[in-house]
Amino acid sequence: xxxxxxxxxxxxxxxxxxxxxxxxxxxxxxxxxxxxxxxxxxxxxxxxxxxxxxxxxxxxxxxxxxxxxxxxxxxxxxxxxxxxxxxxxx
Amino acid sequence: xxxxxxxxxxxxxxxxxxxxxxxxxxxxxxxxxxxxxxxxxxxxxxxxxxxxxxxxxxxxxxxxxxxxxxxxxxxxxxxxxxxxxxxxxxxxxxxxxxxxxxxxxxxxxxxxxxxxxxxxxxxxxxxxxxxxxxxxxxxxxxxxxxxxxxxxxxxxxxxxxxxxxxxxxxxxxxxxxxxxxxxxxxxxxxxxxxxxxxxxxxxxxxxxxxxxxxxxxxxxxxxxxxxxxxxxxxxxxxxxxxxxxxxxxxxxxxxxxxxxxxxxxxxxxxxxxxxxxxxxxxxxxxxxxxxxxxxxxxxxxxxxxxxxxxxxxxxxxxxxxxxxxxxxxxxxxxxxxxxxxxxxxxxxxxxxxxxxxxxxxxxxxxxxxxxxxxxxxxxxxxxxxxxxxxxxxxxxxxxxxxxxxxxxxxxxxxxxxxxxxxxxxxxxxxxxxxxxxxxxxxxxxxxxxxxxxxxxxxxxxxxxxxxxxxxxxxxxxxxxxxxxxxxxxxxxxxxxxxxxxxxxxxxxxxxxxxxxxxxxxxxxxxxxxxxxxxxxxxxxxxxxxxxxxxxxxxxxxxxxxxxxxxxxxxxxxxxxx
Numbered sequence: 001x002x003x004x005x006x007x008x009x010x011x012x013x014x015x016x017x018x019x020x021x022x023x024x025x026x027x028x029x030x031x032x033x034x035x036x037x038x039x040x041x042x043x044x045x046x047x048x049x050x051x052x053x054x055x056x057x058x059x060x061x062x063x064x065x066x067x068x069x070x071x072x073x074x075x076x077x078x079x080x081x082x083x084x085x086x087x088x089x090x
Numbered sequence: 091x092x093x094x095x096x097x098x099x100x101x102x103x104x105x106x107x108x109x110x111x112x113x114x115x116x117x118x119x120x121x122x123x124x125x126x127x128x129x130x131x132x133x134x135x136x137x138x139x140x141x142x143x144x145x146x147x148x149x150x151x152x153x154x155x156x157x158x159x160x161x162x163x164x165x166x167x168x169x170x171x172x173x174x175x176x177x178x179x180x181x182x183x184x185x186x187x188x189x190x191x192x193x194x195x196x197x198x199x200x201x202x203x204x205x206x207x208x209x210x211x212x213x214x215x216x217x218x219x220x221x222x223x224x225x226x227x228x229x230x231x232x233x234x235x236x237x238x239x240x241x242x243x244x245x246x247x248x249x250x251x252x253x254x255x256x257x258x259x260x261x262x263x264x265x266x267x268x269x270x271x272x273x274x275x276x277x278x279x280x281x282x283x284x285x286x287x288x289x290x291x292x293x294x295x296x297x298x299x300x301x302x303x304x305x306x307x308x309x310x311x312x313x314x315x316x317x318x319x320x321x322x323x324x325x326x327x328x329x330x331x332x333x334x335x336x337x338x339x340x341x342x343x344x345x346x347x348x349x350x351x352x353x354x355x356x357x358x359x360x361x362x363x364x365x366x367x368x369x370x371x372x373x374x375x376x377x378x379x380x381x382x383x384x385x386x387x388x389x390x391x392x393x394x395x396x397x398x399x400x401x402x403x404x405x406x407x408x409x410x411x412x413x414x415x416x417x418x419x420x421x422x423x424x425x426x427x428x429x430x431x432x433x434x435x436x437x438x439x440x441x442x443x444x445x446x447x448x449x450x451x452x453x454x455x456x457x458x459x460x461x462x463x464x465x466x467x468x469x470x471x472x473x474x475x476x477x478x479x480x481x482x483x484x485x486x487x488x489x490x491x492x493x494x495x496x497x498x499x500x501x502x503x504x505x506x507x508x509x510x511x512x513x514x515x516x517x518x519x520x521x522x523x524x525x526x527x528x529x530x531x532x533x534x535x536x537x538x539x540x541x542x543x544x545x546x547x548x549x550x551x552x553x554x555x556x557x558x559x560x561x562x563x564x565x566x567x568x569x570x571x572x573x574x575x576x577x578x579x580x581x582x583x584x585x586x587x588x589x590x591x592x593x594x595x596x597x598x599x600x601x602x603x604x605x606x607x608x609x610x611x612x613x614x615x616x617x618x619x620x621x622x623x624x625x626x627x628x629x630x631x632x633x634x635x636x637x638x639x640x641x642x643x644x645x646x647x648x649x650x651x652x653x654x655x656x657x658x659x660x661x662x663x664x665x666x667x
Contacts, residue, residue: 011412011473012412015209015211015212016211020163020164020167023167045172045173047172048171048172048173048174049167049168049171050168050171050173050174050200050219051173053204053207053212053215054200054203054204054207054212056207056208056209056212058405058408059408059412059473060472060473
């Protein structure tokens with residue numbers, strides 16, 4: 001397993017277009033990818049739009065990105081860069 | 091017969107009804123097979139739905155309509171969502187549900203979850219889930235795709251129980267004169283679409299699908315929110331006239347709404363919006379404004395039995411700030427008193443609530459309420475250009491006490507390592523004559539002021555504006571009020587501090603002209619006033635406005651001032667035409 005904390009920087013948070021982008025990108029990896037909100041038990045599948053929407057992650061929140069599988073490190077690093085890069089919104 | 095509902099998109103339509111009924115897929119008659127057969131049926135329906143959505147999306151893309159194509163793109167994402175897909179398969183396999191039962195259960199559960207989210211944009215996605223669910227169920231029931239709104243039989247008034255995103259995306263705008271639905275209010279998906287396409291719409295008309303039939307002629311009055319099925323010739327003519335009037339007014343408004351408000355002599359006037367919630371509908375006119383001149387925070391406390399916590403307030407403030415980017419958003423701290431009973435906050439009934447324990451006074455008495463709001467506002471301040479404003483200030487002590495409470499909130503956040511914007515501007519509402527008279531002293535204590543003219547008139551003329559017995563004494567054009575405003579503007583301007591107006595005077599072209607003449611350069615108003623005020627600003631020059639202000643300040647009575655202003659205004663508009 002490989003994990004990393006990332007902070008959501010774009011204004012709209014992980015909703016709408018950024019959520020779709022994240023899901024599409026996550027699906028390119030074979031590993032199981034999870035988003036985990038610290039201080040809560042909530043853990044969600046990053047390849048599911050419905051899960052991302054129902055997590056409602058806002059700008060400024062820090063979440064843990066975890067992956068397990070053959071390309072776990074690559075997946076986490078790639079998605080972390082996407083999230084930290086603000087999805088082109090900033 | 092007459093029926094009524096909520097007018098959500100202004101206009102008048104006269105035409106024939108097209109009843110659009112999306113038949114509920116007949117899944118009751120569905121005969122379920124073995125789990126393996128059900129899984130196969132689900133696979134087939136899912137593939138068929140996918141093909142339908144891809145076709146719809148491609149058709150819109152090749153027509154260059156990216157926005158509508160995205161709706162179907164989002165539906166494809168939901169349809170192929172691996173979590174929902176997995177849960178549906180599991181329900182079929184493990185619990186022996188039929189394919190339609192499993193689809194309906196999983197989609198309904200997630201729709202319910204989304205409908206409870208804080209963010210209205212996410213809540214709206216519930217409609218997309220219902221839409222995709224319907225598509226899958228139709229496939230399972232072996233029903234063809236529903237009659238599409240892209241092929242309407244000529245110009246019609248569309249009558250439906252409700253419209254889903256895929257309905258409105260297919261909508262043939264050219265052939266829709268109006269929209270009537272049984273469910274939905276002013277923030278519903280249908281309302282937003284109707285407004286963006288400028289289609290007259292009345293929603294929330296109970297059982298209307300049962301009461302009207304295709305081909306029937308009706309008059310839809312989406313100003314009043316009524317539907318008529320019978321009328322005389324004269325009535326029809328008057329609706330026809332009303333229809334043209336609304337169209338003319340809309341055309342004029344459109345012309346001015348988007349313009350930059352600059353006077354004839356080149357002075358840029360800031361035109362801002364008053365809002366009373368963080369609702370997307372309220373934020374729609376954001377692009378036509380220079381900021382929010384008054385963000386009322388009372389909505390947080392209304393219609394609920396528990397006080398809003400810090401997080402909820404923070405989210406609401408943040409949403410508005412994000413919508414406005416670096417333009418200022420003036421947040422007024424709670425202006426609550428004994429005039430309106432609240433379930434979440436028991437306040438003793440007072441004989442004279444407007445002179446009582448309200449707004450800042452209540453905040454001083456209940457510091458924990460104030461503290462929560464101040465923390466939420468400070469936390470939100472890093473997301474935009476927040477200006478914080480205290481209402482009901484009567485003395486310099488009030489200002490100092492409020493600032494002290496703010497200092498404590500800052501200190502606490504600082505100690506907790508929670509970020510806030512250190513340079514957040516702090517100002518006051520000027521609505522009590524005592525602080526208007528001390529404006530020079532007040533200006534030394536704060537960064538800005540906004541004049542709340544409704545209360546300033548009420549407190550200056552000693553008229554309870556909620557009491558119909560004394561309505562005639564409530565005089566917006568009272569020369570004394572104009573003189574007071576002049577004093578405030580001079581005091582703040584001398585110290586280089588911004589002063590605006592956020593009461594009704596700012597949204598009325600007659601009084602706005604006087605305000606400009608008194609030196610006001612920021613006006614904040616309801617959305618409906620934006621176009622008329624911008625029109626006024628573009629038609630006037632500052633010297634002219636100054637003369638107008640001098641004249642009304644020299645009047646003896648409100649009537650004299652009003653008559654003068656009306657005469658002058660008619661003259662101005664005549665010149666324009």
